[in-house]
Amino acid sequence: MTQDQPFDRLFADVRVMGIFRGLSPRKTVELCHAAWDAGVTAVEVPVQTEEAFGALAAAVAAGRERGRSVGAGTVRFPAQLRRATELGAQFTVAPGLDLDIVRLSDEIGVPHLPGVATSTDIDTGLKAGLTWLKAFPASVLGAEWVRAQLAPFPEVRLVATGGMGAANAREFLDAGCRAVAVGSAFGDPAQLARLVDEGLLPTSPG
Numbered sequence: 001m002t003q004d005q006p007f008d009r010l011f012a013d014v015r016v017m018g019i020f021r022g023l024s025p026r027k028t029v030e031l032c033h034a035a036w037d038a039g040v041t042a043v044e045v046p047v048q049t050e051e052a053f054g055a056l057a058a059a060v061a062a063g064r065e066r067g068r069s070v071g072a073g074t075v076r077f078p079a080q081l082r083r084a085t086e087l088g089a090q091f092t093v094a095p096g097l098d099l100d101i102v103r104l105s106d107e108i109g110v111p112h113l114p115g116v117a118t119s120t121d122i123d124t125g126l127k128a129g130l131t132w133l134k135a136f137p138a139s140v141l142g143a144e145w146v147r148a149q150l151a152p153f154p155e156v157r158l159v160a161t162g163g164m165g166a167a168n169a170r171e172f173l174d175a176g177c178r179a180v181a182v183g184s185a186f187g188d189p190a191q192l193a194r195l196v197d198e199g200l201l202p203t204s205p206g
Contacts, residue, residue, distance in 0.1 A: 006091060006111045007132040007157070010042040010069060015173060016200050017159065017181040018043035019073060024051075025058035032059050034186040036068050038195075039202040044093050044181065046073035047084055060088035075112075078104055085110050093161075095136055097121050102128050113159060117141060122153050132157045135177065139163025143175035150176045166191035170198050 011017075018035035020028050020043065032043050043063070045056040056072055063070040071091035072084035081101060084092055085108055092105060097114040102125075105112035115136035116122050125133045135141055138160035146158060160172040161181040166188075169180045180200075185191035195201045 006069075007113065007159075010091075011159075011179040014039050014041055014201065015179040016040055016169070016195065017179055018186055019046070019161065019181045019183045020044070020055070020059075020186075021046045021073070021183065022049075022052070023055060025055045028055040029058050029062045031183075031186045032062055032068075032070070033066075034192075036063075036066055037203075038186070038192065042069045042071065042091075044071045044073040046093075047080055048074045053083065053087065056084060056089060057087045064088070071113075075101065077101075081105060081108070081110075093134060095134075097125055097133075099124070099128055102130065115161070116158075119149065119152070122149055122156055126153065126156060131155060132159065132178070134159045134161050134181075135172075137162030138172060138177075138180075139168065143168075143171045146172060146175040146177055166194035166198075169195065169200055173200070 018040050020031045035043050045059050047053050047056055059070045069090045071093055072089035073093040075081050075092040075094050081104055091111040093113045095115040097116055102112055113132055113134050115134040135158045139162055157178040159179045160177040164180045164182045166185050172180055
């Protein structure tokens with residue numbers, strides 16, 4: 001599998017991903033622009049509802065104009081995966097590890113970032129050819145969980161997702177995560193400024 005290569009590129013310089021769930025297409029695009037203006041190269045739009053696919057389509061169109069990657073999140077079923085990629089999603093994300101979805105994403109040719117919460121999940125993902133995995137829910141698992149898992153699985157590249165913000169993003173990166181996914185910070189000037197001050201983002205949108 002070559003699914004890891006796009007994530008290597010996406011998180012090479014900026015280790016923060018924007019995640020915008022349950023918003024209107026207009027608000028989603030607004031926050032996407034805030035993230036891109038701050039230097040973020042990847043954003044995720046979860047597609048749990050019919051309305052969310054409209055937000056994904058709007059974000060993909062906006063991202064295409066700016067040369068930015070937009071992925072679809074909470075992809076648990078084949079129909080979601082196919083529809084998201086038809087709309088132009090450049091990667092997909094899931095809350096859990098489903099090997100059928102991993103195989104289908106590989107067949108379609110779209111990178112997939114599945115969620116893990118146990119040693120068994122990580123081991124299974126690595127043996128399926130994945131290196132990038134999503135630690136979810138990260139705020140519940142904790143930064144010490146990350147350190148503990150990297151001992152037997154030093155090759156795994158974890159993206160901390162779930163309960164992430166300016167207050168704890170640095171803690172998870174220092175624990176060994178390769179990236180963090182945050183949402184509300186891009187609509188909160190104080191959180192955004194803190195991410196910049198801590199060196200997690202290169203700049204703050206005007």
